[in-house]
Amino acid sequence: MEEYKNSYEQIPMRKGRKSKKRNTLNAKKVLFVIFLILLILVVIIRTHKKDNDSYNNLGENTTQVSASTDDKTEDETSNKDKPKKEITDWRLTLVNYENLLPEDFEIEVANIDETRQFDARAIEYLNKMMNDMRKSGISNVWVQSAYRSVERQKELYDNSVNKYINQGKTQEEAEKLTDEYINKPGSSEHNLGLAVDFNYVDNKFEDLKAFTWLQENAENYGFILRYPKHKEDITKISYESWHWRFVGEEHAKKMNELDMCLEEYVEYLQNVDE
Numbered sequence: 001m002e003e004y005k006n007s008y009e010q011i012p013m014r015k016g017r018k019s020k021k022r023n024t025l026n027a028k029k030v031l032f033v034i035f036l037i038l039l040i041l042v043v044i045i046r047t048h049k050k051d052n053d054s055y056n057n058l059g060e061n062t063t064q065v066s067a068s069t070d071d072k073t074e075d076e077t078s079n080k081d082k083p084k085k086e087i088t089d090w091r092l093t094l095v096n097y098e099n100l101l102p103e104d105f106e107i108e109v110a111n112i113d114e115t116r117q118f119d120a121r122a123i124e125y126l127n128k129m130m131n132d133m134r135k136s137g138i139s140n141v142w143v144q145s146a147y148r149s150v151e152r153q154k155e156l157y158d159n160s161v162n163k164y165i166n167q168g169k170t171q172e173e174a175e176k177l178t179d180e181y182i183n184k185p186g187s188s189e190h191n192l193g194l195a196v197d198f199n200y201v202d203n204k205f206e207d208l209k210a211f212t213w214l215q216e217n218a219e220n221y222g223f224i225l226r227y228p229k230h231k232e233d234i235t236k237i238s239y240e241s242w243h244w245r246f247v248g249e250e251h252a253k254k255m256n257e258l259d260m261c262l263e264e265y266v267e268y269l270q271n272v273d274e
């Protein structure tokens, strides 16, 4: 009986010791978790400060910490708040339906031949590309159209609109149809002097060896297919196999690697962290 009593008494004692141990263990765990959370908070706040120097007050830091529980929210928050970087590289000048060239836009052009001109800073790359293409046995390729003044662009645009009007379209319909292939004056890359159209300026060009060669090699000379089929919804220009744009070798290669058209690539550069 005594033995039983003793052992009975021992049980709660042992239990007590055990739970004391467990309490110590739990306390250690809790301290460790608190330490981890503090560490994560410090890292988040420091990263955030680096991201944006204007985030100096506590209120915004708190917002950032709570946003960080959801990666998506955090990304969206920081992208929205981060100022976009300015792209100053002349080779990446974006000209399209919403980015018109300023009226006073001027470039120095050099002659491709008697009638055609290209940006003087980029013409050597165009010439080298054409020469190497011919050296590789492709002879039926020529530059049909390159630099075009804004006045010339206006002429082309108006001619096209008139053509459709003569076919019975309204002014609005005619402009819509024209917009698919001809940019409004000031919004064409040809006004910029960094784009070339090859051969007959139609999509039969993609059946030629020249097109295949360009797809494989143009990036080495800094040229990209500017209006690909699968980017029509972004460029707002119908697929043009004949229209190639100079952006410089490193950008052309990166754009092909990322499968981005110029609109996407410029936006990517504006937001990317160095």
Ligand SMILES: [Zn+2]
Pocket (backbone or CB within 6 Å): 190, 195, 196, 197, 242, 243, 244
């Ligand atoms: Zn073109």
